[in-house]
Amino acid sequence: MSGDQTAELAAAVASAVAENRPLFIAGHGSKKAWQPELQAEPLDLATHTGVIDYQPTELVVTTRGGTPLSELNQVLAEQGQQLASEPPLLGAAAKQGTVGGAVASGFSGPARPWGGSLRDAVLGVELLNGKGEVLRFGGQVMKNVAGYDVSRLQAGAWGSLGAMLNISLRVQPIAAATQTMKLDLDAEQANALAREMAQKHLPLTATCWVNGSYYLRLSGHADTVTQGLKPLSGQLIDADAAAVFWQAIRDQQHEFFATAQAKPLWRVVTPPAAPLPDFTGEFLLEWQGGLRWLRHDNTDVVRDYALKVGGWCWAVGQLQPIDVAQARLMQRLKHAFDPTDIFVSTLDFSSAN
Numbered sequence: 001m002s003g004d005q006t007a008e009l010a011a012a013v014a015s016a017v018a019e020n021r022p023l024f025i026a027g028h029g030s031k032k033a034w035q036p037e038l039q040a041e042p043l044d045l046a047t048h049t050g051v052i053d054y055q056p057t058e059l060v061v062t063t064r065g066g067t068p069l070s071e072l073n074q075v076l077a078e079q080g081q082q083l084a085s086e087p088p089l090l091g092a093a094a095k096q097g098t099v100g101g102a103v104a105s106g107f108s109g110p111a112r113p114w115g116g117s118l119r120d121a122v123l124g125v126e127l128l129n130g131k132g133e134v135l136r137f138g139g140q141v142m143k144n145v146a147g148y149d150v151s152r153l154q155a156g157a158w159g160s161l162g163a164m165l166n167i168s169l170r171v172q173p174i175a176a177a178t179q180t181m182k183l184d185l186d187a188e189q190a191n192a193l194a195r196e197m198a199q200k201h202l203p204l205t206a207t208c209w210v211n212g213s214y215y216l217r218l219s220g221h222a223d224t225v226t227q228g229l230k231p232l233s234g235q236l237i238d239a240d241a242a243a244v245f246w247q248a249i250r251d252q253q254h255e256f257f258a259t260a261q262a263k264p265l266w267r268v269v270t271p272p273a274a275p276l277p278d279f280t281g282e283f284l285l286e287w288q289g290g291l292r293w294l295r296h297d298n299t300d301v302v303r304d305y306a307l308k309v310g311g312w313c314w315a316v317g318q319l320q321p322i323d324v325a326q327a328r329l330m331q332r333l334k335h336a337f338d339p340t341d342i343f344v345s346t347l348d349f350s351s352a353n
Contacts, residue, residue, distance in 0.1 A: 004064070005048040006134060006165055012043055013163075013342065014132035022344050025159035027066055027098035030091035031105055034316055035158075035346040043163060045100055051075055052166060059171050060123065065100025065164040072099055076171055084115030084172040089251045100164045106156030109250040110206035110217070113272075113287045115172065119155035126166035127154070130338025134165065153333065158320070160330070160345035161337040175205070175219035180242035183214045183234035187276055187285065190214040194288040195273050202228045208249050209285040210256055217246060249286070256284045256293065263295040266302050270311030277305050319348035327352035 016023050026042035045066035053062040056079040063072055069089055076082050086109030087102040103125075108117045124138025127150075138151035154164055185193065190209040197204065203224050206217035215237075218228045229236075237245070248254040257265065263281075272290040277283065282295040292311075296302050299315065306313035314320050322330065331352045334341070 002047040002049045004050070009043065009045065009048060009128055009163060009165070010132045010134060013128060013130070016041070017130070017132065017340055017342050023342055024344050025104065025163045027101045028068070028091060028096045030089065030097040031101060034105070036317060036319060038344050040344045045098065045163060048165065056081060060168060061171055062166060062168040063099050064166055065098060067099045069097045069099055069102050077174070080174050081171045082174050083118065083121060083169065084111060085109060085118045085121060086111045086115065086250050087118050099167055103155050103164060103167055104157060104159050110208065110246055110286055113290060114205050117155070119152050121170045122152045122155055122167065123170055124168040125151045125154055125164050127161070128163040128165055130162060130340055130342045138168065158345040158347055160334050160343055160347050162343065177222040177225045178205070178217060178219040178239070179225050179229060180215055180217045180237040180245070181229060181232055181234040182237055183216070183232070184212065185209070185214045186212060187283070190285065191276055191289050198272065198288060206246060207286065207288050210254070215245065217242070256282070261295060263297045265316040266294040266296060266313050267316070268292040268294055268302065268306050268311055268313040270306065270309050274309035274311060279305070320346050321348050322351060324351045
């Protein structure tokens with residue numbers, strides 16, 4: 001059975017609170033690799049599905065939290081629209097990953113620096129809090145309001161504040177033309193070119209350096225894309241091959257992300273112009289150098305590097321680190337939304353203590 005499961009989910013939370021049974025919010029399990037083992041029972045939103053309202057002319061869609069992200073992408077594509085941040089589907093199965101899970105993780109794909117973050121697209125949420133109450137925040141239009149933007153606080157909270165039942169998102173038109181160029185450059189050359197391109201008005205929508213090749217995706221009107229490619233010297237990639245490549249990068253299905261590799265995978269966010277690592281290791285660069293995926297088995301080395309360049313890092317499968325000020329704020333918010341601490345998540349609040 002699928003559709004509106006609000007009553008069943010609220011009853012499940014109320015029962016868990018009464019019996020002091022911790023819960024974690026579950027969908028398709030596509031982000032399981034990103035989380036340590038959570039000592040809690042699942043609150044399953046996988047059957048709470050369906051697009052509730054879609055207004056293509058208003059560029060707004062409202063969907064239930066358990067709706068497959070792939071299903072929403074298809075609905076939008078039929079109207080020539082998309083989620084501009086390209087949130088990843090982190091699973092090998094075609095329908096793995098939910099809209100709620102995408103927002104809860106806050107992950108954005110290759111287009112993040114140009115299309116904005118998924119957090120930016122959140123207009124409103126209907127939230128099931130830690131008391132089993134249904135709360136509504138935001139709406140379907142952009143508004144300036146005083147106080148916390150509670151809807152967008154859910155992005156990156158990993159379910160620690162509650163379960164997102166319904167989510168309203170702003171969408172964007174798909175570009176009329178897209179082309180990808182491949183340049184043979186080492187990482188330093190690619191990083192230098194990224195700094196140079198940042199000073200120009202190229203219609204970039206994705207960059208990726210991996211294995212000695214720098215991939216640049218340009219999107220927009222056909223003439224704009226053609227003009228943007230002229231200063232570049234590289235090999236144009238066939239449209240179908242390019243689509244496969246960017247999907248593999250977005251969904252972490254590229255060989256670089258293979259889980260069988262021995263060394264831990266690190267997500268390192270830095271200023272785009274930051275120096276590259278001076279230690280040996282494999283890495284992949286996105287976002288014109290602002291997102292750096294590293295494989296390294298020495299935690300101190302990676303953390304020291306991230307701190308040195310003014311960045312932040314997180315090892316896949318570990319608790320997500322939060323700085324002291326943010327942890328204290330999030331802890332207070334969590335107590336307001338979940339006073340009995342019934343929802344567990346991958347966030348590490350230890351720095352607040």
